[in-house]
Amino acid sequence: MTPEDRFPGPEPHHSGRHPHQDLDVLPYGSYYEPNPPADQPGSPAEPEGLPGGSGATYSGYGGANYLEQHWPVAGHPTPVAGTALPVFLAAQPPAPAHDDDPPTIELGPPISEDDLRPAPQLGDPGPVGPLYVVGDVHGYLEELIAALHQQGLVDADGHWTAGRARVWFLGDFTDRGPDGIGVIDLVMQLAAEAAAAGGYCRALMGNHELLFLGAHRYGDEPVQSTAGTASFRAAWLLNGGQQHDLERLQGHHISWLKRLPAMALEDGHLLLHSDTTAYLEFGDSIAEVNDAVHELLADEGADEWWDAFRRFTKRFAFRGPSGPMAAGELLGTYGGHRVVHGHSPIPYLTGEATSDSGEPPYVPGPYIYADELAVAMDGGVTMEGKLLVARLPVD
16 A cells, blocks of 8 residues: 555545544655564564654743743843832932941840751641643544543643643644634643643644644755655645645744643653654753753754654554554653653554454553553544543553
């Protein structure tokens, strides 16, 4: 089967689900299609070089309004002519006319050891709340609110109700589904509401965030792909890009997306978007990887953006006999005892996607594999699977 047979072109927008999950595609056939499990008769060998890199990072940024209200401003405000100065800057009374007796300050009692002890901390925030992760959303806003509500994280209208809980989105907010911008707006809103409640809601950058930003910034500008000349817009459309999302993309969305980290470590869980080892190509620590991605998005050109997208689109590094070794390499470099990722739908990892029954794939929950070193969180919502929200650790 040729790439053109499987991927004839972008599908028109509709509000329903796509009947089949298309894995991410690079133009001219440079795409990754999973093989059935190796123990099935006639299974082809794993393509050489298929396992790639994957990663996810820390993001503490809330919505645009929250940033404007709470972001600290360096320095003191500059007084405007004709306005009253603050009390501490107001003019002091004139000095006495005579200075034969300079003013003195009465000394207090000697300082005791009790005075040197640190003051008690006020408003101790107490223990942190439980940790949750959210798999790939791909524009399915209604399904996302329903899944968060089922876990008690939001109310029926999508407002934070989880107090000091911690939530990490693993990336891929847009493309394929009906309302990618609505999903981004919700995550930004929840970041602000969670912070006000003493918890937090953070997100990682997925390969579709890179693709979406690239389509906006570079459009049809040619980039040098490994399979020939391509463009971000062509790849975005091929991977389910929705024109109405691009039309609704605003400056505050772009600023927020470009700040997302690539990976993070929480409670011993190494959080990534992609099941690939490509993160190792960006740095030897979580901070180095995140800084490298942010610097690339701030300064580099279309070809560098494309190369990053290509690397983070790789998948299946933790599947098969070499999977535990690949997961262990990431854990040994960045810390933690288990990788938690999105990106590759669980039905492809388990072989459910190749079923001929015509029934929707069965996804009971997160998929633990690679000798229990990896947890997959993409439930395949775009192929009538499930949008997964899970509390960590999972057993």
